[in-house]
Amino acid sequence: MAHAAQVGLQDATSPIMEELIIFHDHALMIIFLICFLVLYALFLTLTTKLTNTSISDAQEMETVWTILPAIILVLIALPSLRILYMTDEVNDPSFTIKSIGHQWYWTYEYTDYGGLIFNSYMLPPLFLEPGDLRLLDVDNRVVLPVEAPVRMMITSQDVLHSWAVPTLGLKTDAIPGRLNQTTFTATRPGVYYGQCSEICGANHSFMPIVLELIPLKIFEMGPVFTL
């Protein structure tokens, strides 16, 4: 989860998120250099003694400031498209879970093995145990295996919601009447938090998502099915 006043991305828990962090660093370096250039140009503008107001021709400069931004955009677009297509790769998921958004909780269905269905409500502040996270912890977590490709089918029963877990690089809209799919492979065990990311009413901020990722060996023993 994010720590207080965190601005940057959370550490990656999936290969896609690792790639997104790398791309983010790349884009940030380009942005830094552009900002540096613009600040320098501003400095020159503010400190020049030149007062020529009849400049009418600057072909070379106009060529440069047309071609250069195009090159910069290509440098940013190529890695971006690479990741975009990477997220759509079919990787033969071994496990499918349905996530249904409601106002204001999530329902999860584990239909691969029997018919386990449960709701996941945010823990109200009065019900928090010491060590629980306010506005983030839920009564029933989504328990999933590590290092196994998982398919999430996301939809909604009423209004728009969005199922997001930043550390996995996931954000998928839950749209009523539509089934959206996202896949991921977690690389390390732990408890990971997310929050609804599409405005959905009064308690939009109070329907978090909690994933508990456990080793595959332990997952196969069936702890998730003993609710």
Added chain:
Amino acid sequence: MAAAPEPGEPEERKSVKLLGFLDVENTPCARHSILYGSLGSAVAGFGHFLFTSRIRRSCDVGVGGFILVTLGCWFHCRYNYAKQRIQERIAREEIKKKILYEGTHLDPERKHNGSSSN
């Protein structure tokens, strides 16, 4: 960015953010590129001034040199970093496979030794 480091993990360095957003300490290759860019900028700018004695133009050359050298170092370092990550991933997978298959009929070393003795 992350929680407090666990015992045995390397500590996250204190973040130094250029222009308020570029964390050069915790972004791989950033510090290396900025330092070499600064050196390139100083060399280019000062060298231009020595030859031409034009201050303003030398500053322009310095800034241009900074941008070009930083970008060049950045791409070079990131390319090597990506190659290193791929090699680490391959090594990790191979170690996992070796642990899983050693001594079994699926052991690739056994297959290789078998074919070379034939």
